[in-house]
Amino acid sequence: MRAVAIGTTRFVNALTEGRRLTKTAVLRLGLPAGASVPPLTSWPESLVTAMSGRGYQAHGGHEFDGRRIAELDPGELRAAAADMAAADVRSVAISSVFSSVDAEFEIRAAEIVAAELPDADISLSHEIGRIGLLERENATILNAALRERAEHVVNGLLEAVAGAGVTAPLYLSRNDGTLMDADHARRCPVAAFASGPANSMRGAAVLSGLDDCAVVDVGGTTTDIGVLQGGFPHEAAAGVRVAGVRTHLRMPDVLSLGIGGGSEVRGATPAPAIGPRSVGHLLTSRALVFGGDTLTATDVAVAAGRAEVGDPDRVRQLDRAFVDAALARIADEIAGGVRTMRTSAGPLPLVAVGGGTLLLPDRLEGAGTVHRPEHSAVANAVGAAVARVGGETDRVYTTGTAGRESVVDEAKQEAVARAVAAGADPPTVRIVDFDEVPLPYLPGNATRIRAKAVGDLRPPVISS
Incomplete structure (x- = not known):
């Protein structure tokens, strides 16, 4: 075995839930400029509280052409670091104005802070984000807050792989459908936020043989829709919000709809409601075809003869007009999502992957024929394996x-x-x-x- 590639949502879930985040401080280098919008401005209060966020500003930074805004003041940085130490800060995010042009001040500040806080993790914005001070700084803070969590997750994965008798190196999936090694994942967990959709899209390219297509990934709770260009996910051009925080992270442009195999179906003909509530991983115990008491999208698909799972006799009593209306509603919403995500007016081949593809008809109105490649249910794993x-x-x-x-x-x-x-x-x-x-x-x-x-x-x- 050459390598083990794994995609994980543990990092973005930690932010969404506000759990197990490291006590974090952000140090911005840019005074006297930039003082009007302090670090952590417009952040969700619950997230700031979860990571005990603290903000500091100091002199430094560069103009767009590399000229210095102000010189670093080592004494100022040591004072900030001393205050961080007193507050038991364990992870520090350092951002400097236009560090994407010249990272000199971030590197020097990291050396000073590391001398005062030798056990703290340090994240530098020029290694993480794009142009745009606030978005780059925000991404760096998120990264800093996840450093200890990343260490725990990566070490756990390494132990699990070794425990299975596998000696191949471990890689984690990134937001753009490529891979990073374990050490890089420890330093930059934000690079794995969108690894799930990226893996599915890359897997769709491999299984279908299409490098340019629209991809519909139907899971248990949501349907993710994106576009492949040259075999890689089309990236979002504008800023991406993660856990309510605006960033410029490199992430696929994905539209998520609250429709999946476990989505609850409510209402009556002619306008049944599909989702966004879902039984999720409890599908095999909650859905009607598995002896449960909740009508799900999977039950509707089985009643229509699109799938052979569970016990079809448990859904034979469903009114056919209601079943058809529910499936038509699913098809209409997903077709609309595909049309929204198209990057050009011309048609694109449409590839469906994921365990919930049974919800889709053979053709979506205005979106074209639905291609279901062999092994489409495991496209996510395929995407990770070939990345x-x-x-x-x-x-x-x-x-x-x-x-x-x-x-x-x-x-x-x-x-x-x-x-x-x-x-x-x-x-x-x-x-x-x-x-x-x-x-x-x-x-x-x-x-x-x-x-x-x-x-x-x-x-x-x-x-x-």
């Missing part, structure tokens, strides 16, 4: 005297280096996505460059 390792950079560069070719090469090399650091085999790494956007409203020939590199898993080291 490659990725790295990305997203920065503003000033060409200056260096010239365009020099900064483009620098951006590509940085993306490749990040892929290798995450566990990619260097000879196999290639640039798979590249965007270059000139910023004419900024002086200095400023250009925003985004480069994504992907490579095969690094071969395991075999000890003699």
Whole structure:
């Protein structure tokens, strides 16, 4: 066995539930600028309380072209770190204005804070987020709050794999459908927030043989709809909210509908209601076909003859007009979601995966024929198993005297280096996505460059 690849929702669930979060502080470098919007502004109060969040501001930061806003004050940073220590802070998020252009101050501040808080975890914003101070800072705070949780989860997975007698290295799925090694997952748990939908979409590409298509992943509680471009999930262009916090994390553009195999069906003909309440993992005990007392979408599908699960005799009494109306409602809502998620006016092939595909007809109105590839129920596992390792950079560069070719090469090399650091085999790494956007409203020939590199898993080291 070459590797073990696992997707997990443990990190995003911890934020959503507000449980097992590390006591966290954020240190922003940007004074005298940026003081009007302090760190943690507009955060849900419950989440700030759950991680005992504390905010600090200090001098530092850069302009977009690399000029310094103010010099670092080591004494100021030591005083902030001392206050953190007194408050028993165990994880620190450090953000600096335009650190995506120059990360010098974040790195220097981390060294000073680490000297004062040697046992604390430190997360740096230039390693996590994109351009946009607040969104990048927010993502870094979320990452810091999850560092101890990530250590616990990754160690638990390593123990489980070893306990099964498997000696292959462990990788975790990332938001973009690629992989990261265990060490990277410990440092950057926010990179795994959307690993579930990303895995399903990558699995759909492999099972169907289609690199460009719409994907409908029907689970027990929700249906996730996204688009594949070049075999990878189309990323959300705007900011993504995680647990009520605005970020610029690289996550698939996914529409989630409260419809799944376990969705409760209520009402009557001609307008039955489907979901969003669901029996979830209790389907095999709560659904009518399994001897339960709750009418679910799975019961309706069995009554219509679309599936052979449980005991069909338990749903024979359902009115056929009601069954047809319920299935039509499901089809209409999912078809509308597919039309909403299309990135162009032209039609896209539609691939259905997940255990709840039995809810879908063979064709969705306005969305086309539904393709159900073999083994579609385990597309998520397939996506994790075939994933490659990725790295990305997203920065503003000033060409200056260096010239365009020099900064483009620098951006590509940085993306490749990040892929290798995450566990990619260097000879196999290639640039798979590249965007270059000139910023004419900024002086200095400023250009925003985004480069994504992907490579095969690094071969395991075999000890003699």
